[in-house]
Amino acid sequence: MSTPEATGQPLLELRGINKSFGAVHVLHDVDFAVYPGQVTALVGDNGAGKSTLVKALAGIYPADSGEYLFEGKPVTVNGPKDSADLGIEVVYQDLALCDNLDIVENMFLGRELHRGSVLLDEPEMESKARETLASLSVRTVKSVRQSVASLSGGQRQTVAIAKAVLWNSKVVLLDEPTAALGVAQTRQVLDLVRRLADRGLGVVLISHNMVDVFEVADRITALFLGRVAADVPAKSVNHTQVVELITSGRSGEMGIAPATAAQSA
């Protein structure tokens, strides 16, 4: 495995993470780091374990073993509340918005603002949601009170991403945010991803699209059958090498030793 070139202290770091679902060992000794102001692309074939890694980071599937460090300090993340409290926002592959709720309700779900101790502060939540969308130059959403079911795929992504900005997150994990989007909407989401990193956030982008990856990523981490095949600066590799890492776990000098790769297959 190639040594990652240090880019200051990582915001978030996982060391030696293992995760099994019953007899299925999905993540093997995974090391993963997210740096402030950088976009880290997490790539790998279908079933490589990308979403599982994201869910481990989010606390949905806490890891079986391994270390979890946030801003250099060891932390325990056992549930989505823990990761949210650390400032980690996740945009899931299946989006996970509540269709029947409107944009405001979704953005504040789990962290509602109150007026007094019992009643919800709707006007405040509404204006904060509107401000956040405006600060991201989101112009396509007509009303923040429209239900999420009525939004297009890109608009739904935007709402999910806006949550990260709203909550002043430090790390944003995006699991295939552009998978279902058209050209224009992909453009918007990638711009948004870049803008988040430029604000100093640590961004993780999962994508199968190498063009997108090379366009926005600063680092690339490739997973092969649940193992890290490479963790490299995006500039140091080319398209072909990344595809090789994804499909065979190796590319020239980089990658998993053939013996290990065979073992996990």
Add this chain to the structure above:
Amino acid sequence: MSTEVSTPEKASTPSSPPPDEGNGGESLVQRVVKMQAFQILLVLLVIVIVFSTLAPNNFANFGNARSIVLNASILAILGVGMTFVIVTSGIDLSIGSVMVFSGVIGAKAMIAVGGDSWGTAFVGIGVSLATGLAWGLFNGFLIAKAKVPPLIVTLGSLGMALGLAQIITKGVDIREVPQVMQDEIGYGNVVGQLPVLTVIAVVVVAIGIVVLHHTRFGRYTYAVGSNEESARRVGVKVDRHLIKVYALSGVLSGFAGVLFLAQFGTTAIAGQTQTNLNVIAAVVIGGTSLFGGVGTIFGTVVGLFIPAVLQNGFVIVGIQPFWQQVAVGAVLIAAVYVDQVRRASAARGGKSTRPSLRFGAKKSSPVEQGE
């Protein structure tokens, strides 16, 4: 829905973006008109107007209106709990039986304490509430933790509560209810001719509306019904929330049980077999979706009055009251059809696929890490 009402659209936002394809920019009036609760309110008004025209003297008078409202009062209390349950995409078939069982235990407790005082009455009320709560927790625990579908759990507790009530009473209704309870709560009026029972129901409905539409508990109820997994991922304790919702339905059933004792002076063990279906019908007619995530308590109250007014009106204008069942059945199917159409057009691309009801089988991810 009433959350929307409480936060009217700011007509012109500074950064007002250009319109998109969405259906967002509609006015408050447009949205209210599109609400099923509002449409059903119009249906109710039409029914009232028709009967008022047909029987201006017998139907449209205060005494008759009072009796309709009084008859709907206890059902309204049950309807509040049922609305919460159905918004979570669940169902509670046990409310009628839990009501009977709680009434029986409450009555037994009052007999044990003895006397005719308010003290005795309050013991009965407390015991009935606690009994209802226990059944609600039982339902909620099995649904949320053991993952048994709500339809089955509450069908089971329906039978268990009714059977136990019959065992305890040996099938004979208890008719010893403290006089003060019957006089002051059952037949009591607050001012003039305003029944105490109705005032209690109005208070419960008002609290229910505030909780469902203006608190975090209510918001989570919609979230769980809309997408359980999403709710879980933002940190909502879904299992605990479901238990609380069924517990609420249980407590309100217990409350209804003791109020029924006060109103009729009997436990009426055999008298609640249709109650669950009547309340569910009202909730659904009022625009609460069986698929979860959508609904209002206001709609439920309107939905209760449609059968009540039809029943009353048919008797007064001399139509066989059996027609009421026919009419209510038709309204119920129409209401669900409207919900179906609305859902289909709300889903983008207007897919007309028929979603599967969730209370038949609660889906859960293969590897669940608990809460």
